[in-house]
Amino acid sequence: MHITNFEFKAVAKDLAAFEKKLLTLNPVFIGEDNQTDTYFNVTKGRLKLREGNIENSLIYYEREDVAQAKESDILLYKFQPQPPLKEILVKVHGIKVIVKKKRKIYFIKNVKFHFDTVENLGTFVEVEAIDDSGYGKVEDLKKQCMKYADLFGIKSSDYISVSYSDLILQR
Secondary structure (H helix, E strand, C coil): CEEEEEEEEEECCCHHHHHHHHHCCCCEEEEEEEEEEEEECCCCCEEEEEECCCCCEEEEEEECCCCCCEEEEEEEEECCCCHHHHHHHHHHHCEEEEEEEEEEEEEECCEEEEEEEECCCEEEEEEEEEECCCCCCHHHHHHHHHHHHHHHCCCHHHECCCCHHHHHHHC
16 A cells, blocks of 8 residues: 655654643544564665554655654555565675554544654654545645644654664664
């Protein structure tokens, strides 16, 4: 499935306060997922295998590494966990890094909210305005995304430019 996102990731010093603000808008709570993202060595973009108790996907994505809300082009394959898939990916690409996190997931229409506690990194909020129809306008997705950046009071210094995998590799 091809998806276009407009998204941001930001440091959340008080994750509970951000979640409390979102709860005033009556989002749909999907659940709390314990996720392991295994990133693989690729020459372009990022390839990760997400294994969780809610979400299990093979995800390839490309996006600019800029500290602001940004567009992402994503190819997503959802699956039921089976060890051979991971074994094949490890043999073909090798593991770049592994990211472990606890993630609370909410939705308001097509906007997905992640409240993340990432092992060895800290707490973050991530907001994704999602178009999986192929008919949405990136500008509309950007407006949706920025609406929630305003709600949370995200400052330019709060934005994270790279993925959690990059942050772990930088440590």
